[in-house]
Amino acid sequence: MPKPPSRTNKATSAAKSDSRPPVNSANEDISVEENPATATITVSAVEVEELTEEEQSDRLHLERRVERAVFEAGKALAELRDRRLYRSTHSTFEEYCKDRFGFERRHPYRLIEASAVFDNLMKMCPNWTQNEDDLDTVHSEQLQILPTSEGQVRPLTKLEPQEQQEVWQQAVEQAGGKVPTGRIVKDVVQRIMERTKVPNTYQIGEVCQILVKDNPELRGKGGCWGIVNHVGEFSCTVTMWDGEYTVRIDHLKPLNYLESECQQMQLISDRIHRLRENENLEDAPTAVLKHLGELKRPYLTAVEEKLLSVIEKEYGVTD
Numbered sequence: 001m002p003k004p005p006s007r008t009n010k011a012t013s014a015a016k017s018d019s020r021p022p023v024n025s026a027n028e029d030i031s032v033e034e035n036p037a038t039a040t041i042t043v044s045a046v047e048v049e050e051l052t053e054e055e056q057s058d059r060l061h062l063e064r065r066v067e068r069a070v071f072e073a074g075k076a077l078a079e080l081r082d083r084r085l086y087r088s089t090h091s092t093f094e095e096y097c098k099d100r101f102g103f104e105r106r107h108p109y110r111l112i113e114a115s116a117v118f119d120n121l122m123k124m125c126p127n128w129t130q131n132e133d134d135l136d137t138v139h140s141e142q143l144q145i146l147p148t149s150e151g152q153v154r155p156l157t158k159l160e161p162q163e164q165q166e167v168w169q170q171a172v173e174q175a176g177g178k179v180p181t182g183r184i185v186k187d188v189v190q191r192i193m194e195r196t197k198v199p200n201t202y203q204i205g206e207v208c209q210i211l212v213k214d215n216p217e218l219r220g221k222g223g224c225w226g227i228v229n230h231v232g233e234f235s236c237t238v239t240m241w242d243g244e245y246t247v248r249i250d251h252l253k254p255l256n257y258l259e260s261e262c263q264q265m266q267l268i269s270d271r272i273h274r275l276r277e278n279e280n281l282e283d284a285p286t287a288v289l290k291h292l293g294e295l296k297r298p299y300l301t302a303v304e305e306k307l308l309s310v311i312e313k314e315y316g317v318t319d
Helices: 008-018 025-033 053-082 093-101 107-122 132-137 150-156 161-174 182-195 259-276 283-292 302-314
Strands: 207-210 225-231 235-240 243-248 252-254
Touching: 053 093, 053 107, 053 150, 093 107, 107 150, 107 161, 150 161, 150 182, 161 182, 207 235, 207 259, 225 243, 225 259, 259 283, 259 302, 283 302
Parallel strands: none
Antiparallel strands: 207 225, 207 252, 225 235, 235 243
C-alpha cells in the first residue's frame, strides 16, 4: 500500500522562508533605543607631526625645483640653439623645437627670454651665488619671492636688468607679498612706460640700423640696415634684406641719411626683394644679397652693382 505524501519538506521550507538573519544588537540599539538626531559623535584628534629640519630642507629644495623647472627648460633650449645641437636632424632651430617638443615658433624663444629674467631676479636673493642649488641652503624666510611661470615674467623681457628687478619688487608688493600674476606685472610695466614714454621720432622711408640687444628674433641681424615702413607708438616696422620686422625703437639706430640717400637705399631694397621672391635662388646669390643688406653706406660700389646686375639677369629680374 503506497505511503501517504510526506509533509516534512514543506514544513522545512516554511521554516526556511520564515527564517530571518539575527538582529545586530548594536544596530537595534541605534534604530530603536536612540534618536540619531540627538546621538553624540566622538571625534578623536589626530596630532600632525611637525617636519624635521631635514624634511623642511627637502621640501624647500623640491619646491625650488618645481619653480625653476620652466626656466631650466629655457636654459637648455638656449644651449641647444647656441651650440646648434639640432643640426644633425633639422636645418633650423624652430623646426627642431616643433618636431621634438611640439613648440610653436615663438614659444622656445619666450622660454629662453624668461630664463634670463629669472636669473636676473634671483640675484636679488640674499646669499645669491652662480650655483642655483646654493639657494636650497638659505632659510625660506630669507628667500626672495621668485616667479613660477613664463607668463609672469614675459612683460619684463623688454626691460633692462635693473628695471626688471624694480618692476618685480613692485608687483610682489601689489600682490600682497605673494607671487604676482602676469597681469599684475604687465600693469606695473605699463605704468612705468607711461611715465617714461619716449616719443617715436622715426619717419616712413627713413633708413636705420638694427641693434639686436635682447631680441632673439633679430639674431644675426645686428648691423643690418632697414627702411621704416610703419611707425607705431613704441616700435617701427622695417623692411630688411630678408623680410619685414617689427622692433622697438630702442632696437633701432638712425643713420641720418639725406633724403636722396634714403631714396637710393629704397631702390636697392626693392631690387633685393624682387630677387628674394624667386624660390630657386641659390646660396651664392643669397650670400651676396645678405652682404648688401649689411652695407654701412648709402650706395653700391661698382663691383657690387655688377654682381647685383648679373644676379638679376640670371634670374630674369629686371626693371
